[in-house]
Amino acid sequence: MRGEIGGYRTDLLKEQVPENMKKFIFCSKCDGISIKPQMSEGKTFCTNCRGGRGEEVNGRVDGFVRELKCRCPLAIQGCDWSGKLDNIEEHINGCVKVKIKCQKECGEVLQNMTQ
Structure with a gap:
């Protein structure tokens, strides 16, 4: 899901991200x-890419990013969920297209059935 x-x-x-917003989003x-976008020298960086150091998260840009409409990363496998980027982590935790490994001895890979 992450880059x-x-x-x-x-x-x-x-x-589509508006052309004038691309430099802030990506x-x-x-x-x-x-x-958690941070701005530095007119460029945008993920907090992780900056190693958690540097400027504070740009709240305005972060709010815009969280509202972007997205699809499930498993759409190609048949998941038809779509929603705000802010909700994608929550969706993935319960997505029935996610394969999970059995916690018992068998270790078999199974379909997620938490929903």
């Missing part, structure tokens, strides 16, 4: 959708 380093994958978006280091 190569710290941001969310851009293919999760269900909508991390200058990992090119993902910024998670």
Whole structure:
């Protein structure tokens, strides 16, 4: 679900990001959708990409990012969930398309049935 380093994958978006907002939404280091975006020298970075150091989270940009409409990262496997990016972690925790490993001795990989 996350990009190569710290941001969310851009293919999760269900909508186009306005051109004038792209420099604020996408991390200058990992090119993902910024998670807890920080601004530095006119660029945006995920807090993780900055190693948790630097400026405070930009609340205005963070609020915009959290409201972006996205799809489940398992849409290609048939999950039809869509919602705000702010809710994606909660969805993944209960998504029935997620494969989980049995906690018993067998270790079999099963479909998540928590919903």
